[in-house]
Amino acid sequence: MNEVEVFANPRSAYLHIPFCHRRCFYCDFAVVPLGDKANGEIGPGSASIKSYLKLLHREISIAPKAKPLSTIYIGGGTPSLLSVSQLGALLNHLEKHFGFQDGCELSIEIDPASFNYEDLLGYLDLGINRISLGVQSFEDHFLELMGRRHRRSHLIDACNWLTDAYRKKKLSSWSLDLIKNLPGQDLVHWESQLMQAVETSVPHLSIYDLSIEPGTVFALRKNRGEFALVTDSLSEELSIKTSKILSNAGFARYEISNYALPGHASRHNRVYWDSAGWWGFGQGATSCPWGHRLTRPRTREGYTNWLESQEKNGLDPSLQSFNAKPIDFDDQLMVGLRKREGVDLLLLAIRWGWDRKRGEVYLNSLLKKWQYWLDKGYLQRRGWRVFLSNPEGMEISNQVLVEMFLWWDSLPRDAVLPPNSEEL
Numbered sequence: 001m002n003e004v005e006v007f008a009n010p011r012s013a014y015l016h017i018p019f020c021h022r023r024c025f026y027c028d029f030a031v032v033p034l035g036d037k038a039n040g041e042i043g044p045g046s047a048s049i050k051s052y053l054k055l056l057h058r059e060i061s062i063a064p065k066a067k068p069l070s071t072i073y074i075g076g077g078t079p080s081l082l083s084v085s086q087l088g089a090l091l092n093h094l095e096k097h098f099g100f101q102d103g104c105e106l107s108i109e110i111d112p113a114s115f116n117y118e119d120l121l122g123y124l125d126l127g128i129n130r131i132s133l134g135v136q137s138f139e140d141h142f143l144e145l146m147g148r149r150h151r152r153s154h155l156i157d158a159c160n161w162l163t164d165a166y167r168k169k170k171l172s173s174w175s176l177d178l179i180k181n182l183p184g185q186d187l188v189h190w191e192s193q194l195m196q197a198v199e200t201s202v203p204h205l206s207i208y209d210l211s212i213e214p215g216t217v218f219a220l221r222k223n224r225g226e227f228a229l230v231t232d233s234l235s236e237e238l239s240i241k242t243s244k245i246l247s248n249a250g251f252a253r254y255e256i257s258n259y260a261l262p263g264h265a266s267r268h269n270r271v272y273w274d275s276a277g278w279w280g281f282g283q284g285a286t287s288c289p290w291g292h293r294l295t296r297p298r299t300r301e302g303y304t305n306w307l308e309s310q311e312k313n314g315l316d317p318s319l320q321s322f323n324a325k326p327i328d329f330d331d332q333l334m335v336g337l338r339k340r341e342g343v344d345l346l347l348l349a350i351r352w353g354w355d356r357k358r359g360e361v362y363l364n365s366l367l368k369k370w371q372y373w374l375d376k377g378y379l380q381r382r383g384w385r386v387f388l389s390n391p392e393g394m395e396i397s398n399q400v401l402v403e404m405f406l407w408w409d410s411l412p413r414d415a416v417l418p419p420n421s422e423e424l
């Protein structure tokens with residue numbers, strides 16, 4: 001796909017389901033905890049879920065008619081809190097509104113202990129062909145420490161069901177998430193986590209570093225000195241071990257946090273890393289049609305008010321009523337560098353609105369800032385394409401990004417303002 005044209009046609013959609021059973025101790029997402037017994041259809045939490053789904057359907061109804069979708073992602077929160085028929089109604093609505101392309105990648109995030117085998121068969125009947133399972137750790141001690149609701153026995157069942165569906169070719173792909181750098185984690189423990197993940201035969205893995213976010217239980221415990229985080233040098237050793245074990249098992253690291261066997265990379269996530277267009281629906285969800293990013297209010301009240309004003313004013317494909325912001329060049333570069341193949345700087349510059357000559361001048365000054373990392377081989381270059389080496393470059397990506405942000409801040413004002421900005 002031509003990167004210059006990529007903004008024109010959003011072909012992806014993200015649906016946000018903001019409910020969880022409980023808030024995990026490290027999580028600061030826009031989620032609504034509904035209790036351990038919550039259920040989409042009956043009993044605790046069902047009224048809240050049903051009223052939210054009405055809003056979500058209303059938002060889909062007023063989206064501009066556009067091209068058929070090629071990737072859809074139902075994320076959260078815990079989308080598996082919804083019943084199969086509630087998920088089916090959302091997908092039917094999306095399909096009626098936009099249409100689905102043949103071979104559309106249809107993904108959902110699910111949590112162990114929030115679905116059973118029958119639900120899984122229901123998801124597959126709806127056409128869901130990619131599932132992301134929030135495992136986080138294979139060990140009860142760490143699951144408890146993180147405030148997760150599921151336990152090892154639940155996730156072993158879930159992995160077995162998904163492996164079975166995948167082997168029987170009812171499911172195209174599935175993935176599991178693990179969190180590394182947990183307090184008390186060491187090399188031996190982490191190696192055993194990775195080996196257990198590989199032994200499930202999962203074809204895709206997402207590995208996230210624990211991040212301590214303000215306002216979370218983990219932040220409180222850290223401030224009280226109740227646990228110590230892993231040191232930078234241990235974190236680096238854990239990362240190098242990860243790359244080694246997964247590469248020996250046939251996985252390619254195609255993005256800083258994602259590893260896949262051949263043919264199993266997520267198409268939907270690539271849309272974000274390419275800063276390509278996508279529709280977003282739901283409380284707190286971000287959409288990015290035509291290169292303009294819009295994040296909806298994170299509270300139910302704020303989202304309801306926003307939706308009502310959009311219904312009144314009409315969602316305008318020209319974005320005049322969207323109050324959306326163009327994705328800045330430095331943001332596009334930051335997410336693009338997460339990919340193994342990196343980014344073509346000159347294509348990005350032209351897409352931003354600089355002409356070739358001006359782009360080359362600015363980009364050469366960026367390359368000068370990056371000279372140290374280029375000389376070390378942590379950042380590599382082919383023509384105007386730059387990419388981080390694996391694993392060393394990916395481990396120091398933050399330092400490369402700091403240099404890039406300093407460069408961006410040093411550019412003349414007319415260079416960093418969005419194209420066609422009224423401020424010019």
Ligand code: SF4
Nearest residue numbers: 020023024027076077
């Ligand atoms: S299940 Fe996921 S989204 Fe929900 S609280 Fe836990 S980490 Fe956050």
